[in-house]
Amino acid sequence: MASIKARLNEYNMNDLKRMARTLSVSNYSKFKKDELIDGIIEQQKNPESATFAYQYIDEPSFNSWKDASENGARDYYNLEEIFGLYIMGFAFEDPEHEDQFYITDTVKDRFAEVDTKENHENRVAVQRKLNLIRSALHLYGIVGYDQLIHLYKKYYSMDLTIDEITEFLDKSPYDVTLNSENQEIVIDDMNEEQYKMVRSMQGERPYYEPEFAKFIKFADPNYIDESENHQALKDWIADNVDGTAHEQQEVYIALLQQIMQGASREEIIKYLASLGAENDAADQQAFFDNIAGIVNHTRHFKYRGFKESELKTRTVVKEFKVGRNDPCPCGSGKKYKKCCGA
DSSP states (O other): OOOHHHHHTTSOHHHHHHHHHHTTOTTGGGOOHHHHHHHHHHHHTSHHHHHHHHHHSOHHHHHHHHHHHHHOOOSOBOHHHHHHHHHTTSEEEOTTSTTOEEEOHHHHHHHHHHOOHHHHHHHHHHHHHHHHHHHHHHHHSEEEHHHHHHHHHHHHOOOOOHHHHHHHHHHSSSOOEEETTTTEEEOTTOOHHHHHHHHHHHTTOOOOOOOHHHHGGGGSTTOOOOOHHHHHHHHHHHHHOOSOHHHHHHHHHHHHHHHHTTOOHHHHHHHHHHTTOOOOHHHHHHHHHHHHHHHHTSOOGGGTTOOHHHHHHTOOOOOOOOOTTSBOTTSSSSBGGGTTTO
């Protein structure tokens, strides 16, 4: 495989500068591309960079890194398995195999050096703070600074200032838009047009704030708060679309994306036909009635995490509460009463 320098040369300047900022490359904003790459490679050799990655990368990336260190790196990973390592330049895409990524030997060997008790404790603290922000962004899309302060107080009993929160986010390798003018943070893949539409519809609505065990599940970008209608769609796909369980799951996600993006009935029928799944008029009507139920029972940015059904009834389903002796949902490995429930 090509050298790290050759791989970094494939990145554009914006990605290299983001990586350089994450790795604390001095004066990176003044560097040309070759200088940026050299600075990044030098910082990757710095033990502090590996420590930073250990504490900040997401859980799937952490587990992949740990497994590579203990059992040897696999030939390839998908992006979800190494995303945190990838955005720090510790993992790369193979240009000959699209969507296949690998961890370099240099990075693989660094894990054992930084896998200490102190770093593990620091990682737990960092991930708790990151997961609250991830959950808020995945639920609301746009989150006011005051709401972030409130959430840290409500769920973690932490009294943080907005300066402390924004400083923490600035240090994070993950892209979060800080809108200081409007005193809010914005999920990274929301464009200007979407922002204006969502913010206009949010107005001054209250935020959806479930019990902690429910709230923290939204830290996982793949988590879906599924209703009976969602399950019915899964069942329909299993009965009508040929393929493996993984392929059927991909169809399920693709349909949900189309539904929430407002695809027309004709567009969805065309997509289903491309999969070889065609129904008569009666079956189609039942299918689209169920889609209407999905729309009604899906959490929306525009409703600040609420479902349409909850707005209409003005009731919220009672969520599961964590027992004092249950494992803490934040993932620390401690009992809830000795962690977030303290």
